[in-house]
Amino acid sequence: MEPPEDKDGRTFVEVMSEKYSPENFPYRRGPGMGVVVVPTAGPQGSPMKDRLNLPSMLVLNSCGISRAGDQAEIAAFCAHVMELDLSHNKLQDWNEISKIVANIPNLEFLNLSSNPLAGMILEPQCAAAFSRVRRLVLNNTQVSWDTVLVLTREIPELEELFLCLNEYSSVSASSVACPTLRLLHITDNSLQDWAEVRKFGPMFPSLDTLVMANNNLASIQDNKDILQRLFPNLRSINLHNSGLNRWEDIEKLTFFPKLEEVRLQGIPLLQAYTNAERRSLIIAQLPSISLLNGSVVTDSEREDAERFFIRYYLDQPKEELPYRYHSLVTKYGKLEPLADIDLRPRCHAQVEVHCEEKVEQLSIRLDQTVAELKKQLTTVVQLSINSMRLYYIDKDSAFGPEEMKYNTRALHSYSIQDEY
Numbered sequence: 001m002e003p004p005e006d007k008d009g010r011t012f013v014e015v016m017s018e019k020y021s022p023e024n025f026p027y028r029r030g031p032g033m034g035v036v037v038v039p040t041a042g043p044q045g046s047p048m049k050d051r052l053n054l055p056s057m058l059v060l061n062s063c064g065i066s067r068a069g070d071q072a073e074i075a076a077f078c079a080h081v082m083e084l085d086l087s088h089n090k091l092q093d094w095n096e097i098s099k100i101v102a103n104i105p106n107l108e109f110l111n112l113s114s115n116p117l118a119g120m121i122l123e124p125q126c127a128a129a130f131s132r133v134r135r136l137v138l139n140n141t142q143v144s145w146d147t148v149l150v151l152t153r154e155i156p157e158l159e160e161l162f163l164c165l166n167e168y169s170s171v172s173a174s175s176v177a178c179p180t181l182r183l184l185h186i187t188d189n190s191l192q193d194w195a196e197v198r199k200f201g202p203m204f205p206s207l208d209t210l211v212m213a214n215n216n217l218a219s220i221q222d223n224k225d226i227l228q229r230l231f232p233n234l235r236s237i238n239l240h241n242s243g244l245n246r247w248e249d250i251e252k253l254t255f256f257p258k259l260e261e262v263r264l265q266g267i268p269l270l271q272a273y274t275n276a277e278r279r280s281l282i283i284a285q286l287p288s289i290s291l292l293n294g295s296v297v298t299d300s301e302r303e304d305a306e307r308f309f310i311r312y313y314l315d316q317p318k319e320e321l322p323y324r325y326h327s328l329v330t331k332y333g334k335l336e337p338l339a340d341i342d343l344r345p346r347c348h349a350q351v352e353v354h355c356e357e358k359v360e361q362l363s364i365r366l367d368q369t370v371a372e373l374k375k376q377l378t379t380v381v382q383l384s385i386n387s388m389r390l391y392y393i394d395k396d397s398a399f400g401p402e403e404m405k406y407n408t409r410a411l412h413s414y415s416i417q418d419e420y
Contacts, residue, residue: 009066009090012100013073016060020052057083061111066090068099075103082106087113087137094122094147102129111137113162118142127154134158140165145172152178152203164188173199182208187215192243194221201230208233213240213263220249227255236261236291245269247322250285261291277312284309285324310335349411350418355381366416371407392416 018024058081065086068074081104091097092115101107110133118141127150130136136151139162152158153176160183169190181204191197197217200207210231217239222230234256244250245268253259262282264270270278283289283297283305290297306328313325314337346366353360360380364373374385381388391401392414402414 010064011067011069012060012065012086013069015063015065016054016058016077017052017073019060019063020054020058022053052077054078054081056080057085057109059085060089061085062088064090066092066096068096071099071103074100078104080106083109085111086115087111089115091115092117092120094120094126098126098129101133105132107132109133109135109137112141113137113139115141117147119144120147122147122150124150124154127151130155132157135160137162138166139163142166145170149174152176152181156180159183161185170196171199174203177202178204179206182206183211184209185211187211187213187238189215191215192218194219198222198230206233207231209236210234211238212242213238215242217242217244219244219246220252222252224252224255227252228257231256232258234259236263238263239267240264241266243268247285250282251322251324254286254288259286260289262286262289263293265293277308280305280308281312284328285322307332307335311337346412349416351416353377353380355383364411364416366410366412368411369407370404370409370411373404373411374407 054077058078066089084100084104084107086097086100091112094117097112101110110130117138120143130151131154133155134157136155136158138148143163143166145168148161148163149172152161152174155178157180158178159180161181162185164185164187166189168186169192171191184200184204184207191212192215194217197212198221200210220227235258237253237256237259240263244264247269250264250269253262264282270282273281279292283292283302286292287302310325310328310332313321314335348363349366350361350363353362358381362380364376368376370390371385374388374390377383377388377390378385390404392404393401394415394417396417404414
């Protein structure tokens, strides 16, 4: 598709000259603040200033840029630039983008997010201009998957690729691998079928981190042998808000040989569990992970989780027990259920009240004071508070009666037990 001519948009050169002029971007000493660039061979009659205060990281987002402008100007002023943010502009022609990038020889990071690149064709000769880029951000551009493949073929040292919010429901395989890519961030798309995710393995054999949150992935297919070969270097995977609803899918994560970090929040499988149960069950299922949902898994937490896992499945039918259960029973033995101990403080006690020959059975509140108990007993023993002396007798105690002479002391501090 040929991009429409944009007569209203601004050029990269115009915006750069305006934003980084000495008037708008004063030069300051200190690391990362500003670098004075004086073009050594600027074109005659250049509209550019004699000097610009350009940092090595240019941020020109939301500036209405649609064209490159004079390439000689870009080359003269941007030789030292390493990072360029062109997000939220009006760039829709890969030829114009390549003119900018081709004249920034040290460019390593490029952000083109939220530029209207849907349907725009990138020719290989234009893609060659991106060859030095190591980190490329194409979020919310609706860039076609064919264009992505062109870029991964033409960028020999690409390490990080961001493809979020591009409405991908399927991807095509590539005949040429991108062996340097370590991070693929492809959240908020519609990759529901594992058959599509599977294609990333041969395409990116060195992939270290796969971020696939908000894709509603339905399941993880393939067996152990295939999964081990598919992502041999995968260290971290993010499946937040996917559609996983079987413990078998979680178990399959153990087949990635180097996996040590997992993010798994908001999946249907875990909705029925408490937060503590979710974490314990996942940790027990994944013996090799050291980070779960961003939190470190300690050795003691792992042991507690694995013991919880055994007890959780104690009453399950043998044929429904997960494979992990048997390996943990081999490690810890078949544990007994934990005793159900109520540690809440007691609120009442049943006691006998003795006064001369009279014996009354009474329920008393243990959160009241001695003075309040005496007031309660006045109607029972027919004595005034001032003429009453109160003793607590614990039948199991070897110390004899204990006088309750401190009116402000709480009854629960006497450890009063039921007498009948």
